[in-house]
Amino acid sequence: IINAASTVDSLVACLQRNKVLNYTTPSSSTSFNAVLDFSLQNLRFTEAGVSKPGSIILPSTTKEVQSAWACVRDGGWALRVRSGGHSYEGLSSTASTPFVIIDLMNMHAITVNVAKKFVWVESGIRLGELYFAIASASSNLLGLSAGTCATIGIGGHVMGGGYGLLSRKYGVAADNLLEAQVITANGTLIKKVSTSDPDLFWALRGGGGGAWGIVVAWKLKLVSVPSTVTFFNLRRTGKQAITDLVFKWQSVAPVADPELFIAVYMQAVISSGGVADMGATFYGQYWGTTNQTVALFSSIYPELGLTASDCKQGNWIQAVASVAWLAEPEALLNRQQTSRSFFKAKSDYVSTALTKQALAGAYDIMMNNTKGWMIFEPYGGLMSKIRSDEIAFPHRGGNLFMIQYQATWADDTDSPDNELIAWLRGLYSYMAPLVTYTPSRSTYVNYIDLDVGDSVSAGKSYFGSNFAKLVKIKARFDPSNIFNQPQSVPVSM
């Protein structure tokens, strides 16, 4: 049994002996809470009743990470590695036993190689600053396929897959991983995981965060992007209209050219007369001019009624900023999200198009709650050409789209958590007969959801038929399960 108070002292003594001097503890520093909350994206995990770490260590070099890890391990602490802190369940910032966070936010070096089309990054880099650096170095001709939110850390993101606007064209971020550097349980640094341990390299590409050691650096493939991109955003309201439009969307977005990405965000609205109705925002990008985009939509999706006034023409980094709801590309450099909220999320995959009746039923549930929303993101394109066992990320051919459901609230003064979470679970159970099973209900590990169950149940949902191989790799690589979180891949099934 750990006596946390005395152990913090011995941890600190160990850190100092090893010249790891950038750390904070609850009693030693007034900045402790600020550092803890800096990148904690889900405010549910900033609340007073949530477990807090004995220390947050902020290394600047790989050597410091190794020394810090030795002190944490030898002191008997559980470890939480944090890159961007965007875990939906706060899994990089909380634990059920005494724990320490190694927060990699100060390790954010980027080396872009334009000629050879790759980038080396340290784990604490945020997607926004990475996109900005790539666009600047390549005069807007190279990009990276990864998620849309600018403050996500590359560390957790690649290990879960990493889906975004370029995924139909170039796959998820994990498909574009070329190399990684990992610190193992005994503190050794593996400098070239791809050749020294190909199985571990396979697992790092979608096998989920918190299970595979401490990844300190990533080499990712850069992809060509055109000099002209059109990004669009248009709003529609009315339950019937949205039912019809989204029904049609299912036969357009997943089969369109991979250069076209159309997602749809749906949320209930209350009219000025106080009546609930549905609202939807269709957004995305196309690799062409505005005229070409409007012409394409009028041929494949005329019902949407996209016009030039719904579009903006620019370069790739402007499209990235726009989809991240930022006014200008420079805002991608902010390392902290300006607006954060309390939320709970769930996800599904859909392989058989939803009927209008099924959609209308979901909207009836949504119209009971304006704090809930749903996004449909199209698959298809390259996503369906890559084999589902090519890397650990399994969600490939056959999936038309992914659904993300969220209940989001801005303050906790009226403690709405349970009511909203119950509503979300209700929507998710309504959708149960309509979504993909392989054979467990398919779920995206980057939208981690503790409701999915223990590490075995969750593993089957997150990784489908890749789960058994992941368990074998885990048993060989980390047999004592030193790197773990409640849903990390276990050492046996």
Ligand code: FDA
């Ligand atoms: P965080 O630091 O919380 O890490 C997540 C997990 O990985 C934890 O278990 C952590 O311990 C582990 N981990 C992190 N760094 C590690 C390292 N270096 N070595 C070992 N383990 C490590 N996803 C998507 O695919 N597309 C999208 O567009 C979005 N959009 C989005 C928006 C917002 C607002 C949020 C909050 C999240 C998303 N996501 C997303 C989900 C996101 O991809 C997911 O939460 C990632 O795991 C976040 O990675 P971070 O490094 O930020 O998280």
